[in-house]
Amino acid sequence: MAVLSKDNGVALYAQVRETLRNRIVNGSYQPGERLPAEEALTAEFGVSRMTVRQGISDLLDEGLLYRKRGIGTFVAQRHVHRDHNRLTTFFDSAESESFEARIAVLKQEVLLSRHLVARSLNILEGEPVFHIQTLRFADGLPITLHDEFIPYKLCPEMLDHDFTQVLSWEALERCGFRIKQAVQRVEAIAADGQTAKLLETEIGAPLLYKERTVVAEDGTPLEFALCYNRGDRYSLTTTLTR
Amino acid sequence: MAVLSKDNGVALYAQVRETLRNRIVNGSYQPGERLPAEEALTAEFGVSRMTVRQGISDLLDEGLLYRKRGIGTFVAQRHVHRDHNRLTTFFDSAESESFEARIAVLKQEVLLSRHLVARSLNILEGEPVFHIQTLRFADGLPITLHDEFIPYKLCPEMLDHDFTQVLSWEALERCGFRIKQAVQRVEAIAADGQTAKLLETEIGAPLLYKERTVVAEDGTPLEFALCYNRGDRYSLTTTLTR
């Protein structure tokens, strides 16, 4: 029997969601098993059916549950249900994949945008942008050369930041922007001389090249980045849905 | 003034959603503009507030709209709002990116699974699997070498398929499986002799290597695939969310 707290500031549907999530991850509800019907959950939690549905809805999106109309709600098999399409920082991944992260700042400057950068940031050619070039190390080995562009007008105080510790995103959030999503395109390219040297690899070595545009809640482009990742040390996982 | 049809089989909230979507794409609602409040939409469409909310909710997920509590619902800037995390077939992408698609079947056999394949499909080592190896051409040029593995027991009638025309997914759906999502991991590797020859490129050329596991609604792995994509002719776009 579950007890929900009425006044701890957490919405009831969120409490329902987390209670169900716990039961799934700790095995009270086994993969493939049918959950109690909405009516039963309604009775158990002492909330209305719509509230139960709202809680379940989130778990459906996560792929932890699936439903069959007229049949029931079921726990999905363990195999996948991970959402790999979350926007994370280099330090975040370092923590979840447990490697030691270090960032070296190679360049930190203001320059005038052109072609690709201007177009991606949806600004006029010639508008000033920050350019931050960093080299990123995992467990002491270089894995990514990172070129990042941010419109100057968005966040002028960006200049006095130590980008070895504070990421540009935090700076952007301090300027009042809420980062919402990013679109990135990856392809495989061969390392040129300059890049190979920085990444301590051979000319022609395969690199995972990534272009990423980060946008705010309202769709304004906040950042455009080019990443050259060492192919032998970097992989990218995504989840696709039908 | 919008008129919703009560009995055309389309849910009211879906009609609300599509009506709003149209107004956004055709510019009746401009980027950045505030939508009429839920109350107003309720009145206009002649449906209840929860129905309006359900319709809006989908557009929020798509990033077409965003909300600020206490303020309103707004149209996002045009820039991004495309969901690139949809599971599509080779022929689907051919249509949307308008290139001519052709598939050559190199191998079509049943073999015994081991290591990576067995683990990815969540079956025992030694269980039989279909192996379908294809070479895929865009506008006549080879771009992808595709190795695909499907547990034999899922769909024995898979043997008599012409995989130049019918994709394995259609076969799986005919066997009653509903493909739900896929997890894929990409990295950049160098082409070996065999692969280089098939893809008509040089040994050592950068390839975008992709491992993909496709799972059904209930989380059962249906297919595991290895794709070797020519780096200079293939790129992959994904959308990440905070």
Add this chain to the structure above:
DNA sequence: CTTATCCGGTTGTCTATACAACATAATTTT
């Protein structure tokens, strides 16, 4: 003038209820 309070508008959460659509199993009819 500045600060504090109030007010109206908006989205967020929640309730209680009703009927539709669908799937399975049991029952009845043929």
Add this chain to the structure above:
DNA sequence: AAAATTATGTTGTATAGACAACCGGATAAG
């Protein structure tokens, strides 16, 4: 025995209303 019908349980859609939380601006108090 087979087919059609009915019954029952489940999720899907929709309603009408209520109050909470939040924001911004207007108003009042200092």
